[in-house]
Amino acid sequence: MATPQTSARRSNPRGASLDAAFEILCFAAATTLLASLAGVLVSLTIYGWPAISKFGFGFLTNVTWDPVRDTYGAAGPIVGTLITSAVALALALPVAGGVAFFLVELCPMVLRRPIGTAVELLAGIPSIVYGMWGLFVFAPFFAQNVETPLMAAAPPGTIWETLVQGIPNGSGILAASIILAVMILPFMAATLRELLNSVPTQVRESAYGLGATTAEVVMSVTLPYVRRGAIGAVMLGLGRALGETMAVTFIIGNSHDFPKGLFDSGSTIASTIANEFNEASGLQSAALIALGLVLFVITFVVLALARLLLRRQMEA
Amino acid sequence: MAVSAQIVARRRAANVAFVGFCYVVTAVALVALAMILFSLVTQGVAGLNLNVFTMDTPAAGSPGGLRNAIVGSIEMATLAMVIALLVGVLGGTWLAEYSGKSLYGDVVRFLNDVLLSAPSILIGLFVYAILVKPFGGFSGLAGAVALAMLAAPVITRTTEDVLKLQPIALRESGVALGTPLWRVIQQILWRGSTSGILTGALLAFARISGETAPLLFTALGNQFKDWDHPLKDLTEPMASLPVVIFQDALTPYPDLNRLAWAGALLIAASVLTITILARIFSREQKRS
Numbered sequence: 263m264a265t266p267q268t269s270a271r272r273s274n275p276r277g278a279s280l281d282a283a284f285e286i287l288c289f290a291a292a293t294t295l296l297a298s299l300a301g302v303l304v305s306l307t308i309y310g311w312p313a314i315s316k317f318g319f320g321f322l323t324n325v326t327w328d329p330v331r332d333t334y335g336a337a338g339p340i341v342g343t344l345i346t347s348a349v350a351l352a353l354a355l356p357v358a359g360g361v362a363f364f365l366v367e368l369c370p371m372v373l374r375r376p377i378g379t380a381v382e383l384l385a386g387i388p389s390i391v392y393g394m395w396g397l398f399v400f401a402p403f404f405a406q407n408v409e410t411p412l413m414a415a416a417p418p419g420t421i422w423e424t425l426v427q428g429i430p431n432g433s434g435i436l437a438a439s440i441i442l443a444v445m446i447l448p449f450m451a452a453t454l455r456e457l458l459n460s461v462p463t464q465v466r467e468s469a470y471g472l473g474a475t476t477a478e479v480v481m482s483v484t485l486p487y488v489r490r491g492a493i494g495a496v497m498l499g500l501g502r503a504l505g506e507t508m509a510v511t512f513i514i515g516n517s518h519d520f521p522k523g524l525f526d527s528g529s530t531i532a533s534t535i536a537n538e539f540n541e542a543s544g545l546q547s548a549a550l551i552a553l554g555l556v557l558f559v560i561t562f563v564v565l566a567l568a569r570l571l572l573r574r575q576m577e578a
Numbered sequence: 579m580a581v582s583a584q585i586v587a588r589r590r591a592a593n594v595a596f597v598g599f600c601y602v603v604t605a606v607a608l609v610a611l612a613m614i615l616f617s618l619v620t621q622g623v624a625g626l627n628l629n630v631f632t633m634d635t636p637a638a639g640s641p642g643g644l645r646n647a648i649v650g651s652i653e654m655a656t657l658a659m660v661i662a663l664l665v666g667v668l669g670g671t672w673l674a675e676y677s678g679k680s681l682y683g684d685v686v687r688f689l690n691d692v693l694l695s696a697p698s699i700l701i702g703l704f705v706y707a708i709l710v711k712p713f714g715g716f717s718g719l720a721g722a723v724a725l726a727m728l729a730a731p732v733i734t735r736t737t738e739d740v741l742k743l744q745p746i747a748l749r750e751s752g753v754a755l756g757t758p759l760w761r762v763i764q765q766i767l768w769r770g771s772t773s774g775i776l777t778g779a780l781l782a783f784a785r786i787s788g789e790t791a792p793l794l795f796t797a798l799g800n801q802f803k804d805w806d807h808p809l810k811d812l813t814e815p816m817a818s819l820p821v822v823i824f825q826d827a828l829t830p831y832p833d834l835n836r837l838a839w840a841g842a843l844l845i846a847a848s849v850l851t852i853t854i855l856a857r858i859f860s861r862e863q864k865r866s
Contacts, residue, residue, distance in 0.1 A: 277758045284760035285676055291668030292677070292686045295734060298727055299693045302700055305707040360603030368600055377608070379857075384611050386781075386853045388788020390820055391842050394827050395614045398621070398835070444610055451607070475589055477596035498695060505697025507791035508824065532699045532791070539703070539795055554703045561697055569691045 303558060310552030312545060321552060327518035327534075329542075334549035338520045340556060342528040345435060345521070346510065347503040350442035355496060358447050362454035363480050378455060384448035393512035396441035401432030401513055404440075409525050427523030431515075436524040438514040445509050446499040453495035457488040457575070491575030497568035504561050507532040531557040622843025625836035630844075635801055635822055638831035644841050646803035647822040653809070654718055654797060654818060655787050658725035663779060666730045667768075670737025675763055687738070694731040701727050702792035710796060718816030721797025728789060729782035736778025740771040773859045780856035784849045790820035799825065819845055 307314075313334060314321060324335020365378050409430035416422040428434050461484045469483040485492065515527025516537055529537075531553050539550050629643040636642020669690075677683025701724050709720040744767050752762035768775070798815040799822065819841050826838035 277761060281758050281760050284763070285672075288668045288672035288676055291665045292672040292683075292734075294665050295669050295690050295693065295730060296686050298704075298730075299689050299696070301708065302696070302704040305704050306700070309703075309707050356599075357603040357607050360600045361607050363596075364600040364604040368597060377604075380608075380611075383850060383853055386784055386849055387614075387846055388790070388820065388849060390788060390790050390823055391618060391846050392614065394823070394838065394842050395617055397827060398839075399613070399617045444614070447607055448611065475593035475596075477593040478589070480596070501695050505695075505699065507697070507699045508820075511824075512827070532697060535699055535703065536791060536794055539706075540798070551703060551707075554700050557697060558700055562692060565692045565695055566688075569688060 303555075306551055306555040306558055310548055310555045313548040313552040314555075316545070317549075321549075322556070325520045327549075329538075329546050332545050334546065336531075336549070336553050336556060338518050339529045339531045339534045339553060342435065342514070342521060343504060343530040343532070343557070343560070346439045346442055346514070346528075346530055347500055349436065349439035350446060350503045351496070351500050353440065353443035354447045354450060354499065357443075358450035358454060358499075361447075361451040362458055365451075365455050366458040366484075367476050367480060378452075381448050381455070382452045385452050387448075388508075389445055389506055390508040392441055392445045393509040396437065396509065397433075397512040400441065401437060403432075404437050405430050405432030409434075413525070424522075425524050428525030428527065430525060433513045433515040433527065434525045435514065435521050435528045438510045438528075438530075441509050441513055442503045442506060445506065446502050449502065450495060450499040453498065454492060457491045457495060458484055460491075461487045488575060490571045494568045494570075494572035494575065497564050497571070501561050501565045501568060504564065505532060505557065506530075507536050511536050618839070618843055618846055621836075621839040622846075625838075625840030626843065630837070630840050634803060635817060635826075636834075636837075637801075638829060638834055642837070644819065644822060644837065644844070646800070647817040647819045647841065648844070649803065649808065650718065650797070650800070650811070650817040651787065651819040653812070654722045654725055654793075654816065655783065657719070657722035657812070658729055658786055659779065659783055661723065661726035662729035662733055662782060665726070666733025666778070666782070667737050667775060669730070670734040671741065671763060671768075673734065673738040674741035675759075675767075690731045690734050693727075694735060697791075698724075698728055698789055699791035699794075702795045705792065706795040716796060716798035716815040718797050718812040718814070721793045721816060721818065722812070724792035724796045725786040725789060728792065729786050732782035732785060733775070733778045736781070737771070737775050740774030740778075741767055743774075744770055773862050777856045777860040780852050780859065784852040784856065787852070788820060788845050788849055790824050793818050793821050794824075797821070 317324065317334060321334065321336055322340065323337055324333075325337045326333055326335045327338060328334070361381065365374060365381075369377060409426070409428075409432065413426050413428075413430055416426050465487060466479060466484055469479045474483070510530050511533040514529060514533055516529050516533060517527035518529055518534070519527075521528035535550050535554055539547065542550055629641055631643060631645060631648070633641065633643035634646040635644060669686075673683060673687055673690075677686070705720050705724040705727070709723060710716055748766055748770070749759075749762055752766050753759060757765075797818055800811060800815040800817045803817065804810050823838045823841040823845070826834040826841070829835070
């Protein structure tokens with residue numbers, strides 16, 4: 263230490279030796295985040311393995327979910343998840359788009375902030391509230407005013423009769439999709455609005471200056487301008503719908519059979535896990551965790567795509 | 579002329595249809611959302627009374643309240659926020675200050691964004707696998723860890739964002755005075771970003787206070803609470819407001835349903851309050 267070179271050097275500032283320690287601490291925290299996502303994947307694979315190795319690929323295609331005979335096929339919940347999310351997205355997307363366009367282009371200035379804030383606040387309401395509303399308010403209304411008349415009106419022997427099959431008790435695939443749509447609506451509208459607001463004013467004004475109508479400005483100028491981000495926002499909404507548990511569990515009817523029609527009871531992956539996991543043991547619990555793994559893979563793909571698209575938009 | 583007039587008419591019609599559509603769907607959406615808030619408030623207020631805050635969760639038919647569930651929720655959410663702040667602020671600091679252009683930094687940032695919106699029920703399954711099954715029982719601690727995993731990515735994200743807003747000159751001048759980098763970060767950068775980080779923390783808190791799915795297999799629920807040792811059930815099953823709402827809403831008993839509505843109103847009201855507070859803080863951050 264006492265060599266001439268080192269003693270000639272300036273002394274380090276006090277506490278400098280802790281620099282490395284602090285960096286390692288921060289690095290460890292960042293790694294914890296990474297490890298927790300990896301941990302989810304690993305633990306789902308390990309605990310789900312008994313079911314995966316027993317049923318193999320048939321786990322995804324088999325429709326029988328029977329705890330009594332200890333045989334599990336996940337096709338019902340998987341299809342239920344995909345259908346409810348797709349229908350919810352199809353219902354929520356045009357409405358969310360309309361709300362965002364309204365707020366950015368049409369809304370009177372005085373109302374713009376209050377309505378915009380209200381939409382953003384509603385995006386934060388916990389999903390269990392939407393679920394309760396679905397169960398106690400929406401389901402009875404839906405059964406009486408939509409399901410019963412539609413089932414009575416459907417011409418026998420046509421596709422309509424197949425579509426509206428089920429028990430008109432207000433819960434089922436379509437009812438769950440509608441609740442999901444209401445739930446993801448504020449979130450998608452708020453994100454789309456934020457994206458549309460990020461379009462430079464000159465771009466919008468020059469389009470109006472060329473004589474474009476409001477519809478043309480939105481559809482041919484501002485929306486294409488934020489295209490990637492908009493797709494990303496929609497996929498984030500889809501990701502929420504796919505993984506949503508509480509709003510769906512209340513109202514989907516919770517039957518493992520493959521849904522026969524839109525009014526039929528069904529289940530999603532998340533609702534099946536929520537309903538059965540605490541009473542399950544052995545192979546059933548492994549099958550439920552394997553179901554979780556399926557959900558993880560589906561949502562991971564959707565969310566990863568969404569984030570990539572959103573990030574490109576932000577960089578562009 | 580006739581052709582161009584036709585085109586103008588068609589464009590105008592398309593525009594009227596578009597604008598009309600926007601007005602109609604906005605009205606429909608606002609009415610639907612107002613209806614939800616309306617039933618929440620009317621049903622919730624009908625279920626609210628003093629017992630809700632002074633008595634524990636009842637069996638059907640007997641009087642009771644939500645006291646143990648409210649306290650359980652607060653305990654778990656507080657503990658979760660402590661963990662999440664620790665991991666989130668440090669992790670966000672690493673991403674903003676140390677990761678540079680490294681591939682690892684990009685991977686962490688990307689996967690943190692994915693974790694941010696990962697299905698919460700899967701987080702519940704994960705915590706069940708690492709904390710409930712190996713240690714032989716449901717516990718409030720496991721519930722808190724599950725909630726922390728949902729809150730941490732939000733805090734990481736906001737911490738990174740607000741730290742990056744701080745000018746480079748601030749770091750350089752700190753270092754030029756001979757301050758070690760870690761003190762520059764803690765005493766200059768963190769201090770300058772306090773309200774931004776606080777905003778993120780509040781948003782994370784709002785998010786976890788309504789989460790139900792991750793608590794089902796971790797904290798489970800508990801009809802009783804040992805009020806002489808209120809922290810004891812961190813190692814035992816612990817009641818929480820969302821789980822009680824879920825269970826009570828699905829029973830056929832009207833008194834329990836009313837209690838569930840009261841609980842839902844309490845949760846929604848506190849989430850809204852926290853979110854509004856967060857917005858106020860973020861406005862202050864922008865101003866400073």
